[in-house]
Amino acid sequence: MLTVAFSAYDLTSIRFAYSPLREVSAGVHALRTPAGRVLHLPWFKEVRPQLGGELAPLLDLVPGGPYIPDFLCPVPTSPTPDLAGELAVLRATPHEIIRTGLERMADETPGSLTGCAMELHQDPDSGLERLVHSIEAYWRLAMAPHWPRMRNLLEGDLLYRARQFAEHGPAGVFADMHPAISWEDRTLFLEQRPQEWSRTLNGEGLLLAPSVFVWPTFLYRTDSPGQAAITYPVRAIATLWERGSAPAPDALAAVIGRSRALLLGQLDSPASTTDLSRRTGLAPGSVSEQLTLLLSAGLVTKHRVGRVMLYVRTPRAQALLDG
Template sequence: MPFHLYFDESDLLRCRFALSPLWETQEAVRLLRRPGRHGYHLPWLRRVRKDAAGLDLTPLWLLMPDGGYNPDFICPPPLGPLATFAEEIATVRAMDPAAARDDMAHALADTPGGLRSPAGQRMLADPARAVRELADLLERAWELMVEPHWPRLRALLEADIAYHSRRLAEVGFERLLGEVSPRLQWADSTLTVVGTVGNHSRVLGGQGLVLVPSVFTWPDVVGGFEPPWQPAVVYPARGIGGLWTESAGRTPDALARLLGRGRADVLCALGEPAGTSALANRLSLAPSSVSAHLSALRAAGLLTSRRYGHQVLYERTPLGIALAAQEP
């Protein structure tokens, strides 16, 4: 069933992109219970399985029914384009217990046995304590499962935003939505998210929309967030197929002879826009070396750069793309 979001002119002026480390954390928690969705993330799962086994994630899983209501308060829409986990978890901790109880009761009712379970009854009996404990559990999940990999995840999410921001300028909002996901359809000032559970609608009322790329949401598109939260659509980020893939040494020998091995490796690693830290991690090089290679490649007209938030993202020019596309 579809989810409908109704826009007016002021809403179109208030659409923005943002990324959310808290969203990635709760989706990583959800992914542990969905073996059919591991797919692209099996390398990550192998790395975190031991640490995750030491966490009792039952309270969070009770609030994550497949095909049912999921509480907004444990993962509200991002506060800004580059909100930190600390900022986001502070919002969770500040949640009104009465509103949180309503949210939890709704989710538990959609979870088979949730309302009757000891953990569910404990949450509803003392929602203030439940909010604190859920926030603590999310924070621990972040520290063990997501934070060690956040530079890599953040680089991919920021590259997605940079790409789609450029496409917005090139093709406009309507065409952009179809490129973000085929499950987003635009007609008559209405955004429809197809394939969601239930038939819902919301008038944006001047709040605009937050578009949030996600690594762990794949292959779903999540639309919604009830008042008072700003409406948001979470969609799978571009490039997750290669997220956990290490460099395979496919740099063409001819290109390495022309540019030098280090610079050629950096050029070939830029299949998507990326920053210095992400490239250093991907290529197992010192950030200072990668920075020097990037400067040289940009000076030669093979790369362009743009600042996004706290870092500079590099992208191949048409000439750089042509050189990197040579057969190994």
């Protein structure tokens, strides 16, 4: 088990951010290790036939072992970064950090330092350019068509975690993050790690990053220099590939109407109008109209996260659903 102890300052330095580049790495890792990832089966079927030779530099750096090189998952500088900004950070990675990450990958997954990974180790300058072009190609093929809905899910999680932290502190943040993650007495426990190991944070804080593709497990970086980070499964991951209409609570639908009841049923986690339209089968215009009515009635609230407006049901709405 891994334990991470927090100073009083670190308790105020927990921050939340998603990372497109983390999603690239985690997505490739999911493609390499599909067992147990049934929720992503529709994406696997679509993406696998498109993987070609131009992606070799990226694929060689994520061989499917337990470790993804740290330089492929830079610490985000804002809660909602874009891929271009993160690729600029990747291009500027010092050579010694690249070589250290690749050597650790070889230790964790023997025989993995071959092909483009070996070329990157020997010549980081040219290897980085090839890697960046490979990531851009992968993004166009596998990520860009689905990124808006992925981003909405990730931004909804950021909003949810921030609210939990404001209302309940760290205990609320970690309560439903993952079954192997728990919090007690200023200490975080990660049961996934097979060895006993501990770290005390001394002012560097902790980054919490939701991820679409890390499900059903989680990743952590706690024994590397710099800020500790945990990449955990985003909330409502099961809704990502859903299409079509979902059932509405019959009794509530009889009172407030089927469409509004249907939308309230979907808002246990924050969602945008686009997401709700996709999940329920309602037209975007109708979703927007119904949300306006629910907002006026105090049954939903809205919050802007990045470029997206996210809606979530209120305690009053929850009481109606529970009744």
